[in-house]
């Protein structure tokens with residue numbers, strides 16, 4: 001038994017040194033008794049993604065059993081896949097790859113991870129909710145399908161580049177009428193939202209791209225930042241300075257999307273409650289562990 005190699009998994013991205021995924025999957029491994037090795041893999045950058053593809057194929061050829069994918073490769077992870085789940089098609093991106101003969105299957109677990117954590121933190125589903133989302137990048141694309149499935153009253157997208165928000169809306173022709181594209185001035189005319197989600201990363205915010213002059217909030221508005229960091233994120237900090245008590249960052253989503261990847265690979269959904277407890281969260285928030 002002792003000489004058996006454990007199953008090999010990894011998270012692939014560039015940069016990758018700061019990824020928290022190995023810590024999370026090691027916890028799941030310990031909890032479920034499924035022995036595995038989970039590493040960080042850096043893929044070279046190339047405009048057409050071929051170097052990423054080669055790195056993935058090499059990992060699977062060497063016996064790798066699954067890959068999580070992070071920035072900037074999530075759309076290549078879908079476009080080079082042999083087959084893909086509906087959630088990856090809708091998002092135009094994948095974060096979970098499983099080897100198949102001659103290629104891989106692509107899944108996107110960000111949406112499920114977001115919905116599970118949102119329910120845990122907010123204590124309700126998004127049914128009949130009025131929702132505002134900042135950003136229209138990969139993270140927002142990943143959650144939109146799952147959010148629409150909960151039958152909210154409306155989802156407003158507010159993005160620096162309006163065309164990108166429009167292109168994202170077009171990906172959901174069946175529910176498109178629920179999605180409204182709003183500019184910042186148009187936000188001023190809106191009634192308070194039940195939920196405000198941020199999908200704009202810290203670096204963009206450091207560049208001065210903060211659009212958060214949001215009058216459309218009430219005491220009950222819930223603020224969910226998909227971004228996470230060792231310190232309080234700018235969006236959560238902003239919500240708190242406005243006196244908003246209900247705000248959280250995206251660390252819980254990170255844990256939940258990892259759990260869903262684990263389920264896809266191992267057929268077992270790990271129990272995440274112990275990971276959301278303070279000792280593990282403090283470990284994830286250690287200053288050496290920055291954004292994924």
Ligand SMILES: NC(=O)c1ccc[n+]([C@@H]2O[C@H](COP(=O)([O-])OP(=O)(O)OC[C@H]3O[C@@H](n4cnc5c(N)ncnc54)[C@H](OP(=O)(O)O)[C@@H]3O)[C@@H](O)[C@H]2O)c1
Pocket residue numbers: 071110113134135136137138139140159160161164199200201202204205207208209210226227228250251253254255257291292
């Ligand atoms: N918690 C989790 O599990 C999880 C999962 C996935 C992602 N995330 C986080 O979500 C964040 C976004 O990731 P992503 O993959 O969606 O990135 P992305 O695809 O690059 O999208 C970035 C978004 O930020 C906007 N933006 C960039 N610079 C800006 C500026 N200066 N002013 C205003 N807006 C600006 C972009 O607007 P334009 O369209 O105008 O460029 C776009 O909407 C990251 O911090 C990532 O770590 C977390």
